[in-house]
Amino acid sequence: MVRGYSVLTLFAIFAHTAVYNLVGPVGSVIVIVVLTLGALGIWIPVIVRDPIRFRWRRLPWVALGYAALAGVSTLWSRWPAATLLTWMLLLAVTVTAMLVATVLTWDEIVRALSTAMKLILGLSLAIELWVVLILRHPLLPNFVDAPEGKIDPHLYWVRGNLFNEGRIQGVVGNAHQMAMMCLFALIIFAVLYAARARRRGLLIGWAVLAVVLMVEAASATVYLSVAVVLAVLAAALIARAAQKPDQRRLVYTVFAAIGVLGVIAGVVLRDRLLGLFGKDSDLTGRIEIWQAVWERAISRPVFGNGFSSPWVPWDPAFQGWILNHGLTVFHAHNMWLDVFLQLGIVGVALIAIAWLAVTWRAWFFAVDRPRWDLDASRTYSPVSLLPILLVAVLLVEGLAESAPIMLWGWLLLILLSFKMKSVPLVGVGVSERTPVISHGPRARQVP
Numbered sequence: 001m002v003r004g005y006s007v008l009t010l011f012a013i014f015a016h017t018a019v020y021n022l023v024g025p026v027g028s029v030i031v032i033v034v035l036t037l038g039a040l041g042i043w044i045p046v047i048v049r050d051p052i053r054f055r056w057r058r059l060p061w062v063a064l065g066y067a068a069l070a071g072v073s074t075l076w077s078r079w080p081a082a083t084l085l086t087w088m089l090l091l092a093v094t095v096t097a098m099l100v101a102t103v104l105t106w107d108e109i110v111r112a113l114s115t116a117m118k119l120i121l122g123l124s125l126a127i128e129l130w131v132v133l134i135l136r137h138p139l140l141p142n143f144v145d146a147p148e149g150k151i152d153p154h155l156y157w158v159r160g161n162l163f164n165e166g167r168i169q170g171v172v173g174n175a176h177q178m179a180m181m182c183l184f185a186l187i188i189f190a191v192l193y194a195a196r197a198r199r200r201g202l203l204i205g206w207a208v209l210a211v212v213l214m215v216e217a218a219s220a221t222v223y224l225s226v227a228v229v230l231a232v233l234a235a236a237l238i239a240r241a242a243q244k245p246d247q248r249r250l251v252y253t254v255f256a257a258i259g260v261l262g263v264i265a266g267v268v269l270r271d272r273l274l275g276l277f278g279k280d281s282d283l284t285g286r287i288e289i290w291q292a293v294w295e296r297a298i299s300r301p302v303f304g305n306g307f308s309s310p311w312v313p314w315d316p317a318f319q320g321w322i323l324n325h326g327l328t329v330f331h332a333h334n335m336w337l338d339v340f341l342q343l344g345i346v347g348v349a350l351i352a353i354a355w356l357a358v359t360w361r362a363w364f365f366a367v368d369r370p371r372w373d374l375d376a377s378r379t380y381s382p383v384s385l386l387p388i389l390l391v392a393v394l395l396v397e398g399l400a401e402s403a404p405i406m407l408w409g410w411l412l413l414i415l416l417s418f419k420m421k422s423v424p425l426v427g428v429g430v431s432e433r434t435p436v437i438s439h440g441p442r443a444r445q446v447p
């Protein structure tokens with residue numbers, strides 16, 4: 001039941017826009033409140049009954065410091081109502097992340113994420129087919145009837161583009177987010193396949209569906225993320241094969257050089273690369289958005305203008321400030337610039353340290369051979385690759401979107417940070433339900 005509840009909360013966060021489009025803003029708030037109260041009802045008794053499973057000293061303190069600064073910013077916020085509302089959402093996501101990290105093992109976390117992704121993929125295919133074959137006209141949020149006259153396509157939940165050249169939005173109602181969910185699903189399914197999970201044939205089927213939906217969603221940022229994920233995967237596997245420190249240093253030097261050359265090539269060939277993905281030189285209006293955000297952010301550069309992730313579109317401070325296709329934009333389309341607007345240089349420093357810490361830990365979680373004694377021949381777990389691949393996707397996402405600081409991006413930051421610090425070895429330790437060292441002497445306890 002706890003695993004099932006964890007899947008439900010993960011789905012509600014990863015597909016929050018689906019919940020929003022289904023039950024509206026008030027309904028989505030009620031859903032998040034109810035799920036958070038349920039999470040607390042599960043989590044608190046676990047901590048009280050078995051306190052050793054909750055290692056509070058290993059909490060992601062820098063990330064939590066960022067969350068605390070976000071709450072304190074209500075005192076100087078230019079949009080205090082939006083700050084309080086979105087800060088409560090941030091706390092709800094944080095509670096969910098800590099619940100999952102505390103009550104589930106590494107293997108169970110991967111399976112829970114897999115189930116949540118399967119729900120998103122399956123429902124996305126179902127709603128796209130329903131709109132095309134049965135409804136036969138685009139679907140607006142909350143199933144409201146379309147008003148007379150021309151409607152901007154960006155207002156629709158699902159446009160019905162499954163069998164034409166347009167981009168699909170899936171159940172999440174956004175083409176880019178749909179593509180991102182597909183990429184997450186592919187990474188998780190690949191890890192499960194490598195870990196020899198049961199029903200691997202079905203995993204292949206789900207992976208094929210994810211590829212098809214990702215191509216239909218056609219997000220340039222996600223295509224870039226795929227390239228980065230493959231590069232990071234190759235680097236991690238090569239680093240694993242390097243047996244000596246000198247070999248590791250050589251690997252790092254080579255990949256650092258490749259990374260620098262890649263960035264230089266990207267800058268030099270920027271226009272050609274954008275053209276391949278159907279983008280113009282202003283990155284589909286992002287340059288104008290960044291300029292407007294910078295002008296407001298620089299007015300309060302130290303502690304920012306006040307937390308709001310996402311921007312609340314009906315708040316007077318945001319309503320009509322930056323428009324895209326006549327709709328109020330609800331984030332800066334760049335994680336770092338968004339944090340600078342909201343919490344200034346102090347916030348940027350905290351979030352940079354938090355992401356640097358999780359990246360550092362995820363890398364060595366992936367490439368260091370699992371050991372707790374003199375035995376250096378134990379095999380790697382495929383699960384240990386999951387954090388670094390997800391972090392790589394989120395860091396690329398942060399260049400063009402603000403998702404890594406809200407909802408599922410924030411959930412993954414807290415979840416991965418806390419779990420890797422608490423349980424640095426997959427399948428070993430009290431939190432992994434193995435109170436003694438795996439394959440070791442029965443009398444030796446995990447520290």
